[in-house]
Amino acid sequence: MKTGLYFRLAQTGIRRSRRTYLPYFFTCVGMTAMFYIIASLASSPSLTDMAGGRTLSSILGFGTFVMALFAVIFLFYTNSFLIRRRKKEFGLYNILGMSKKHIAFVLLWETLITYVASLTGGLFFGILLSKAAELCLVNLTRGTVRYDLSVSPFAISMTAVLFGAVFFLILLSGLWQIRLNNPVALLRSENAGEKPPRANYLLGVGGAVLLAAAYWMAITVADPIQAITEFFVAVMLVIVATFLLFIAGSVMLCRLLQKNKAYYYRPAHFVSVSSMAFRMKRNGAGLASICILATMVLVTLTGSGCLYFGVEDSLRTRYPTEFVITAQFDGTDALEDTESISMLEGALDRALARAGCEAKNRIALHRVVYPTLSAESLLTGQPEKAPTEDRFFRLHLIPLADYAALAGSETLSEHELLLYSDGRPYPADTIVLGGETFSVKRVLDSFPLAEEADDRNPIPTLYLVVGGRGRCGALAQADYLERVRQGRADPERDGGVNGDWVCAFDTGASSQTQAALTEELRESLGSLDDAFSASIISRAANRSEFLTLYGGLFFLGLLLSIAFSCATVLIIYYKQLSEGLEDQARFDIMKKVGMTARDIRKSVNSQMLTVFFLPLAAAVLHLCFAFPMLHQLLQLFDLKNLPLLLTTAGICVGGFALLYVLVYRSTSNAYFRIVSGAKDRI
Amino acid sequence: MQLLEVRQLQKIYRTRLGGQQVEALHSVSFSVEKGEYVAIMGESGSGKTTLLNILAALDKPTAGSVRLEGRDLSSVKESAMTAFRRDNLGFVFQEFNLLDTFTLEDNILLPLVLGGRSHADMQRRLESVCRELGLLPLLKKYPYEVSGGQKQRAAVARAIITNPAILLADEPTGALDSHSTDDLLRLFGQINESGQTILMVTHSVKAASHARRVLFIRDGEVFHQLYRGEATDVQFYQRISDTLTVLAGGGTQA
Numbered sequence: 001m002k003t004g005l006y007f008r009l010a011q012t013g014i015r016r017s018r019r020t021y022l023p024y025f026f027t028c029v030g031m032t033a034m035f036y037i038i039a040s041l042a043s044s045p046s047l048t049d050m051a052g053g054r055t056l057s058s059i060l061g062f063g064t065f066v067m068a069l070f071a072v073i074f075l076f077y078t079n080s081f082l083i084r085r086r087k088k089e090f091g092l093y094n095i096l097g098m099s100k101k102h103i104a105f106v107l108l109w110e111t112l113i114t115y116v117a118s119l120t121g122g123l124f125f126g127i128l129l130s131k132a133a134e135l136c137l138v139n140l141t142r143g144t145v146r147y148d149l150s151v152s153p154f155a156i157s158m159t160a161v162l163f164g165a166v167f168f169l170i171l172l173s174g175l176w177q178i179r180l181n182n183p184v185a186l187l188r189s190e191n192a193g194e195k196p197p198r199a200n201y202l203l204g205v206g207g208a209v210l211l212a213a214a215y216w217m218a219i220t221v222a223d224p225i226q227a228i229t230e231f232f233v234a235v236m237l238v239i240v241a242t243f244l245l246f247i248a249g250s251v252m253l254c255r256l257l258q259k260n261k262a263y264y265y266r267p268a269h270f271v272s273v274s275s276m277a278f279r280m281k282r283n284g285a286g287l288a289s290i291c292i293l294a295t296m297v298l299v300t301l302t303g304s305g306c307l308y309f310g311v312e313d314s315l316r317t318r319y320p321t322e323f324v325i326t327a328q329f330d331g332t333d334a335l336e337d338t339e340s341i342s343m344l345e346g347a348l349d350r351a352l353a354r355a356g357c358e359a360k361n362r363i364a365l366h367r368v369v370y371p372t373l374s375a376e377s378l379l380t381g382q383p384e385k386a387p388t389e390d391r392f393f394r395l396h397l398i399p400l401a402d403y404a405a406l407a408g409s410e411t412l413s414e415h416e417l418l419l420y421s422d423g424r425p426y427p428a429d430t431i432v433l434g435g436e437t438f439s440v441k442r443v444l445d446s447f448p449l450a451e452e453a454d455d456r457n458p459i460p461t462l463y464l465v466v467g468g469r470g471r472c473g474a475l476a477q478a479d480y481l482e483r484v485r486q487g488r489a490d491p492e493r494d495g496g497v498n499g500d501w502v503c504a505f506d507t508g509a510s511s512q513t514q515a516a517l518t519e520e521l522r523e524s525l526g527s528l529d530d531a532f533s534a535s536i537i538s539r540a541a542n543r544s545e546f547l548t549l550y551g552g553l554f555f556l557g558l559l560l561s562i563a564f565s566c567a568t569v570l571i572i573y574y575k576q577l578s579e580g581l582e583d584q585a586r587f588d589i590m591k592k593v594g595m596t597a598r599d600i601r602k603s604v605n606s607q608m609l610t611v612f613f614l615p616l617a618a619a620v621l622h623l624c625f626a627f628p629m630l631h632q633l634l635q636l637f638d639l640k641n642l643p644l645l646l647t648t649a650g651i652c653v654g655g656f657a658l659l660y661v662l663v664y665r666s667t668s669n670a671y672f673r674i675v676s677g678a679k680d681r682i
Numbered sequence: 683m684q685l686l687e688v689r690q691l692q693k694i695y696r697t698r699l700g701g702q703q704v705e706a707l708h709s710v711s712f713s714v715e716k717g718e719y720v721a722i723m724g725e726s727g728s729g730k731t732t733l734l735n736i737l738a739a740l741d742k743p744t745a746g747s748v749r750l751e752g753r754d755l756s757s758v759k760e761s762a763m764t765a766f767r768r769d770n771l772g773f774v775f776q777e778f779n780l781l782d783t784f785t786l787e788d789n790i791l792l793p794l795v796l797g798g799r800s801h802a803d804m805q806r807r808l809e810s811v812c813r814e815l816g817l818l819p820l821l822k823k824y825p826y827e828v829s830g831g832q833k834q835r836a837a838v839a840r841a842i843i844t845n846p847a848i849l850l851a852d853e854p855t856g857a858l859d860s861h862s863t864d865d866l867l868r869l870f871g872q873i874n875e876s877g878q879t880i881l882m883v884t885h886s887v888k889a890a891s892h893a894r895r896v897l898f899i900r901d902g903e904v905f906h907q908l909y910r911g912e913a914t915d916v917q918f919y920q921r922i923s924d925t926l927t928v929l930a931g932g933g934t935q936a
């Protein structure tokens with residue numbers, strides 16, 4: 001029964017290296033459970049029923065993808081630690097007369113055992129914890145809770161398939177390693193130290209340049225759109241640069257320290273520096289991975305946490321006033337339709353009265369709105385070129401009387417106007433509308449109701465204040481026609497010129513009253529005639545949608561941060577463990593030559609302190625440079641609260657540093673135990 | 683005064699499960715004078731390594747005492763033991779025990795570094811020791827880059843760089859080919875000439891024939907000893923191997 005033999009060999013192999021295998025196994029279980037939780041939530045019917053549940057599902061769907069990707073990379077990474085240690089064993093089998101094919105069978109069994117065990121364990125914990133996770137999610141999004149434990153067959157099969165594929169790949173890479181094996185070389189594989197890379201200097205410079213480029217990108221980012229497009233490039237650059245710099249830096253540090261005789265030849269430094277130099281590249285790469293994972297935790301947690309805790313801020317930015325009512329008329333004649341307006345105001349007053357609240361800070365104005373394609377030149381006053389690289393713009397023409405009623409009296413001559421362009425300066429002093437040239441009398445630095453844009457897309461908008469209502473309408477029509485003629489507008493597709501009446505107000509009422517008022521408004525405005533279509537935007541009505549979105553993101557951020565943190569801990573553990581096992585024999589010798597336990601302790605501490613906190617420091621530095629980008633990205637979610645961002649980041653860094661120190665202490669103790677207790681072998 | 687005095691050493695190993703006891707040493711007594719070169723011989727399992735470990739204070743005897751320069755080893759406190767060993771004893775092991783993370787130079791300097799010596803002092807001693815041992819061209823190499831004989835030479839350098847009162851060697855030629863063995867034995871002879879006391883445990887008659895005195899251990903006791911006197915290496919070799927034949931034949935004490 002050969003199969004039985006391979007199975008037993010695989011079993012004993014796992015058992016014998018349990019100290020390295022167990023953490024790997026736990027990682028597999030953890031990853032499986034985490035993946036199942038996200039996947040089952042993404043397809044959970046109780047979530048899709050929630051308000052904004054569809055958004056939530058798609059966020060979690062994205063999370064499933066990230067988690068899967070992470071699981072693949074991370075399991076591969078941890079498995080490589082195992083393989084490195086197992087190679088020796090396989091070499092021995094090989095020398096004892098076991099062919100590579102037979103070793104492959106052992107490996108196959110091993111992988112199969114791990115797969116089945118971790119899938120079982122992972123699904124068990126996943127199903128157990130998925131309800132807790134759901135409660136946590138529902139709580140974050142302030143949804144309503146349903147107390148039923150559900151098992152998602154779909155998520156189970158997805159998990160089984162994904163991890164089946166991962167373990168298959170791991171098996172393949174293991175087989176590949178065996179194929180490359182030269183048993184004799186393997187048996188004494190640990191004896192030659194690593195040589196410094198030939199172009200270490202170049203690596204370092206390359207890393208520094210890439211990092212500088214990434215940092216430069218991050219701090220010069222000017223708007224949210226740019227932040228989106230550049231974010232992933234910057235992330236990639238930072239990852240590569242971190243690896244290069246840590247490897248080159250570790251090599252350079254070792255050399256410098258070894259050259260400094262007065263430092264190197266001290267009891268506390270001698271051993272630690274030399275063993276660092278012995279594995280300088282591996283050391284650098286390990287530290288770089290720790291640094292990158294730490295950065296991922298910090299950025300994810302800071303971003304999603306800030307978003308969630310800033311939800312009121314976002315709501316306020318997005319909806320500066322509690323209620324905005326927009327009545328959109330077809331064409332521009334309606335601008336002078338005072339009858340409709342008074343009808344609207346009447347309906348508004350009735351609704352307010354019925355809901356029992358009062359409008360504060362009520363403002364209203366007329367405007368004419370039309371879209372156009374244009375090059376950036378629309379915002380610079382340069383003559384517009386042929387429509388090649390055009391993007392969407394929107395033009396708002398506002399009658400002087402309406403503007404003056406809100407912002408104070410102002411006079412304009414026939415060919416003069418006031419201009420506002422989202423707070424940016426306008427470089428020219430004329431602008432051409434419908435063939436007429438206007439001189440810009442003044443560039444405004446704020447504009448009433450400009451913030452109440454009625455869609456999320458930040459389309460650049462130019463606000464122009466010109467003469468009377470009639471003049472506004474006529475000018476808009478003329479300019480629009482001109483733009484149609486130039487091929488920059490198309491009445492079939494872009495909706496043409498509209499006249500709007502916009503009214504905004506606060507109530508200061510409770511959210512229930514606000515909800516009631518929304519209903520009343522809907523009713524009384526809906527019953528009006530068809531000369532216009534009215535829309536109501538209420539901050540309160542959007543709150544739950546925001547909470548679902550931001551709560552979902554925060555939940556995902558939390559989950560991923562937990563995964564990343566576990567990965568960090570595990571990598572630190574493996575690093576310490578594998579180095580401890582390697583160093584054990586050396587410390588044995590050194591004890592014979594006259595090293596005391598105190599010397600060992602000192603040496604261990606020296607080594608830890610020299611390198612161990614570097615990744616954390618580098619991660620914090622990365623986070624600092626990521627701030628401008630995060631800040632811009634958060635603006636996409638209408639969050640502009642910089643102090644909140646800083647506070648969240650501070651808390652995240654503090655919490656993570658605490659975790660890091662704890663892990664550092666316990667693993668350095670483990671390392672010390674391994675190297676000082678000679679009997680403590682695997 | 684004797685440099686090393688060993689009195690009625692007994693060592694009993696207890697197996698972990700309590701039951702069986704192995705008496706590795708029954709009652710070993712001998713002494714070594716300053717500047718001597720002593721070899722200890724005996725069959726495998728006769729307790730040579732055990733004896734050496736006790737002399738090196740790496741292990742404790744069940745009974746009996748060891749005095750080095752008049753000082754009882756059991757009176758040295760546990761905490762001071764490592765430093766005591768580092769300053770007074772030099773070791774050469776069968777399997778070299780060099781650290782693969784260090785160059786030969788750093789390997790040799792290790793005990794001095796652990797002893798907290800100044801770098802200038804280290805360099806001075808390194809110079810003189812390595813010139814004597816012909817190690818100067820090899821100092822910047824790593825252990826995996828040099829031969830077994832060269833490794834053992836480095837181990838010897840590491841052992842004598844602290845100017846130990848006594849150099850203890852356990853099967854120093856065990857892992858060497860005959861050419862390197864000759865080299866090493868010549869080296870031992872040479873450092874003994876310059877005043878270093880050496881105590882060496884060995885299987886090899888050839889190695890023992892280089893010493894001034896040979897102790898034979900059997901059944902946990904010093905069974906017999908031979909002095910070289912005026913004999914040449916070859917003559918001494920003959921006498922040792924004759925003795926071994928008698929020993930193997932279970933003869934009585936001569």
Ligand SMILES: Nc1ncnc2c1ncn2[C@@H]1O[C@H](COP(=O)(O)OP(=O)(O)OP(=O)(O)O)[C@@H](O)[C@H]1O
Pocket residue numbers: 695696697704705706724725726727728729730731732733885
């Ligand atoms: N740690 C130990 N526990 C129990 N018994 C031991 C231990 N170390 C040695 N022994 C026993 O003590 C006896 C002497 O062992 P020792 O290693 O001193 O012999 P040796 O003379 O060095 O042999 P060799 O020439 O083979 O190296 C042996 O019977 C051995 O089995």
Ligand SMILES: [Mg+2]
Pocket residue numbers: 730731732
């Ligand atoms: Mg022995």
